[in-house]
Amino acid sequence: MSAVAAQAHEEDHGHHHKETFMTKYIFSQDHKMIAKQYLITGLFMGIIGIAMSLLFRIQLAWPEQSFTIFEVLLGKWAPEGVMDPNVYLALVTIHGTIMVFFVLTAGLSGTFSNLLIPLQIGARDMASGLLNMISFWLFFLSSTIMIASLFVEAGPAAAGWTIYPPLSALPQAQPGSGLGMTLWLVSMAIFIASSLLGSLNYIVTVINLRTKGMSMSRLPLTIWAFFVTAIIGVVSFPVLLSAALLLIMDRSFGTSFFLSDIFIQGEVLHYQGGSPVLYEHLFWFLGHPEVYIVLLPALGITSEIIATNSRKPIFGYRAMVASILAIAFLSTIVWGHHMFISGMNPFLGSVFTFTTLLIAIPSAVKAFNYITTLWKGNLQLNPAMLFSIGLVSTFISGGLTGIILGDSTLDINVHDTYFVVAHFHLVMGISALYGLFAGVYHWFPKMFGKMMNKNLGYVHFWVTAVCAYGVFFPMHFIGMAGLPRRYYTNTNFPYFDDIADINIVISLFAFAAGAAQLVFLYNFIHSIFYGKAAEQNPWKSNTMEWTTPVEHMHGNWPGEIPEVHRWAYDYSKPGQEEDWVSQIVPLKEGEEELQH
Amino acid sequence: MTQQIPTGLDDVIVQELHLPVGREIIFKMRSQDVLHSAYMPHFRAQMNCVPGMITEFAFTPVITTDEMRQKPDMIAKVKKINKIRVEKSKALVANGEEALEPYTFDYLLLCNKICGASHYNMQMKIIVETPEEYEKWIAQQPTFAQVIQ
Ligand code: HEM
Ligand SMILES: [Cu+2]
Ligand SMILES: [Cu+2]
Numbered sequence: 001m002s003a004v005a006a007q008a009h010e011e012d013h014g015h016h017h018k019e020t021f022m023t024k025y026i027f028s029q030d031h032k033m034i035a036k037q038y039l040i041t042g043l044f045m046g047i048i049g050i051a052m053s054l055l056f057r058i059q060l061a062w063p064e065q066s067f068t069i070f071e072v073l074l075g076k077w078a079p080e081g082v083m084d085p086n087v088y089l090a091l092v093t094i095h096g097t098i099m100v101f102f103v104l105t106a107g108l109s110g111t112f113s114n115l116l117i118p119l120q121i122g123a124r125d126m127a128s129g130l131l132n133m134i135s136f137w138l139f140f141l142s143s144t145i146m147i148a149s150l151f152v153e154a155g156p157a158a159a160g161w162t163i164y165p166p167l168s169a170l171p172q173a174q175p176g177s178g179l180g181m182t183l184w185l186v187s188m189a190i191f192i193a194s195s196l197l198g199s200l201n202y203i204v205t206v207i208n209l210r211t212k213g214m215s216m217s218r219l220p221l222t223i224w225a226f227f228v229t230a231i232i233g234v235v236s237f238p239v240l241l242s243a244a245l246l247l248i249m250d251r252s253f254g255t256s257f258f259l260s261d262i263f264i265q266g267e268v269l270h271y272q273g274g275s276p277v278l279y280e281h282l283f284w285f286l287g288h289p290e291v292y293i294v295l296l297p298a299l300g301i302t303s304e305i306i307a308t309n310s311r312k313p314i315f316g317y318r319a320m321v322a323s324i325l326a327i328a329f330l331s332t333i334v335w336g337h338h339m340f341i342s343g344m345n346p347f348l349g350s351v352f353t354f355t356t357l358l359i360a361i362p363s364a365v366k367a368f369n370y371i372t373t374l375w376k377g378n379l380q381l382n383p384a385m386l387f388s389i390g391l392v393s394t395f396i397s398g399g400l401t402g403i404i405l406g407d408s409t410l411d412i413n414v415h416d417t418y419f420v421v422a423h424f425h426l427v428m429g430i431s432a433l434y435g436l437f438a439g440v441y442h443w444f445p446k447m448f449g450k451m452m453n454k455n456l457g458y459v460h461f462w463v464t465a466v467c468a469y470g471v472f473f474p475m476h477f478i479g480m481a482g483l484p485r486r487y488y489t490n491t492n493f494p495y496f497d498d499i500a501d502i503n504i505v506i507s508l509f510a511f512a513a514g515a516a517q518l519v520f521l522y523n524f525i526h527s528i529f530y531g532k533a534a535e536q537n538p539w540k541s542n543t544m545e546w547t548t549p550v551e552h553m554h555g556n557w558p559g560e561i562p563e564v565h566r567w568a569y570d571y572s573k574p575g576q577e578e579d580w581v582s583q584i585v586p587l588k589e590g591e592e593e594l595q596h
Numbered sequence: 597m598t599q600q601i602p603t604g605l606d607d608v609i610v611q612e613l614h615l616p617v618g619r620e621i622i623f624k625m626r627s628q629d630v631l632h633s634a635y636m637p638h639f640r641a642q643m644n645c646v647p648g649m650i651t652e653f654a655f656t657p658v659i660t661t662d663e664m665r666q667k668p669d670m671i672a673k674v675k676k677i678n679k680i681r682v683e684k685s686k687a688l689v690a691n692g693e694e695a696l697e698p699y700t701f702d703y704l705l706l707c708n709k710i711c712g713a714s715h716y717n718m719q720m721k722i723i724v725e726t727p728e729e730y731e732k733w734i735a736q737q738p739t740f741a742q743v744i745q
Contacts, residue, residue: 482637
């Protein structure tokens with residue numbers, strides 16, 4: 001933007017733009033406000049999702065026993081305080097859906113892409129503020145519908161977050177395949193529309209609105225991660241939309257895309273020629289990339305925080321970018337590893353094994369580069385840094401079991417058992433959640449102009465870190481013992497009786513983990529109102545968002561947008577007085593830009 | 597595979613699958629209603645049952661049920677399980693309910709694809725036996741013609 005235009009922009013906002021409460025806080029088109037809206041909606045959904053997991057953890061630890069809390073929260077679905085099996089499945093389903101899509105897709109990407117893309121590339125706002133606002137409100141609408149589905153007569157969707165037909169297609173198959181499933185599908189269709197609008201906006205903004213000097217090779221890794229995540233979303237979410245639409249057709253308009261030869265409850269149905277396996281292909285064509293949609297932003301955040309708090313340049317910037325691109329490409333050709341035993345051609349199984357194991361290479365590059373960045377760094381172990389290191393840990397421990405599950409011959413043994421539950425919670429769920437927390441602790445001063453309490457942050461991290469492993473590590477063993485997931489109770493199998501104690505231990509860790517999140521919530525809310533005022537650049541970070549004033553303003557920078565002269569990782573650069581140099585500081589006489 | 601019975605949650609479907617040891621068994625599977633998955637953890641075998649198509653896999657059982665019951669780790673495991681069941685039974689009996697039956701090892705076949713409210717209940721016993729025992733068992737089974745009479 002030229003100086004004149006910038007001036008005009010400023011005046012625009014100075015004089016004509018009267019902001020009412022509605023346009024400032026509700027229907028805002030300012031990316032910083034939209035980021036906060038995403039974060040708060042995401043956190044709210046997260047509370048519900050985690051609360052659900054605690055409810056079904058009670059059932060798993062003390063199966064079929066009566067609890068007042070069930071009676072209070074579940075009402076007629078818990079006759080005499082004993083959870084109904086249909087409700088167990090409903091809780092698992094909605095827990096999974098909320099955590100994956102609403103918390104770790106919208107809540108994570110929505111918050112930090114919105115906040116950081118304009119601020120870190122030097123733009124006044126997103127390419128389209130209007131689309132951005134619509135994207136948030138569609139997300140809000142889909143969240144509302146998903147929550148509303150909890151209150152319908154027969155209960156919410158209960159076919160697992162993957163909602164495989166025919167179970168999800170036939171209302172007579174289970175109570176959760178009635179109105180609750182319809183609402184699930186409608187909610188997800190709207191969610192996808194929201195996600196697509198958001199992603200298109202992120203892509204266009206990164207391509208077009210970078211400030212002078214911000215070449216692609218100087219982009220912070222956060223932006224690379226958000227940018228590529230948006231591309232993966234645009235490529236794969238429409239395929240889930242098509243699956244949802246076809247499923248709606250099968251459910252309501254008598255088509256047979258996914259159904260054939262069905263005899264249920266004494267009735268022969270007319271469906272002919274469809275296949276549930278087709279649905280599985282469509283679902284996982286999104287479903288696998290989805291785990292990277294969840295994970296890449298968290299990895300981007302981690303790159304930024306680890307470099308800043310190690311006071312060292314990120315190790316292997318180019319390798320990091322290349323591995324993000326490689327992961328993005330590979331993520332679209334591995335979906336079949338979820339279908340080794342679906343009845344698909346076994347030859348395809350070996351193809352998908354090959355492509356899946358290839359992903360281990362760029363993933364290992366990233367893990368290696370984090371560790372080498374940390375190596376001999378001047379570590380600032382603040383809560384954001386701890387959560388980032390926590391992410392590296394769970395990414396590795398969860399990733400290792402991915403190598404087992406990616407191999408079709410080994411996966412047959414543990415597919416759909418608790419081994420899988422352990423794997424995906426660590427590598428995707430917990431890792432991305434840590435990324436979310438790290439991001440909140442790190443950019444809280446930028447979002448709210450206040451600092452969060454460090455000590456509460458330490459408590460939050462250490463309790464969460466210990467308990468997350470306490471919950472998910474033992475699940476590997478019960479999975480290898482053959483315990484299936486999505487089981488209301490294991491008491492019908494005496495063979496699994498010796499696992500009962502472990503289930504109690506897991507649940508106790510889960511409750512402690514849940515309690516730790518209350519510490520976070522308290523810290524979050526309290527700091528917004530009573531936190532210490534933030535300085536402009538509390539972490540002495542090089543990226544551009546810290547050159548904007550603490551007090552939010554429309555258009556981000558007063559006056560002209562600064563020009564960028566170097567990459568984002570000039571930490572502890574020889575010949576500089578400080579151990580950091582902002583991206584907007586010109587090269588000194590004779591200083592060379594680092595070869596990265 | 598057996599159908600789910602939404603109304604009969606406490607129906608434990610007890611059926612037995614008899615396999616002769618040392619012979620390759622080819623399983624052909626289909627489902628009438630929704631997806632199920634035939635999971636036999638001790639054989640490390642698993643395959644979905646899909647309405648509208650036939651899926652298959654094969655394996656050769658090499659250890660009979662009896663031999664498995666004699667293995668030291670299995671004896672230890674069963675002993676541990678029975679100790680737990682005795683403890684649990686005490687509580688049950690105190691409440692006026694029936695005690696749990698003692699456990700003996702059997703190979704499991706269980707459903708491992710979410711299929712509705714009784715998903716956690718779908719199971720069969722697999723009995724791997726010597727060819728002689730197998731022949732004896734099969735001779736006692738009614739033929740299909742007898743069943744449909
Ligand atoms: C306190 C934290 C959490 C606990 C205790 C927990 C526990 C569980 C358990 C035990 C299951 C398996 C239930 C079953 O298969 O019968 C499950 C399913 C699931 N969880 Fe979590 N979880 C937690 C957090 C998360 C997070 C952060 C994510 C984000 C990715 C997540 C995503 C899922 C998904 C996708 C499923 C599968 C749902 C399905 O089977 O349809 N969970 N959770
Ligand atoms: Cu995958
Ligand atoms: Cu089942």
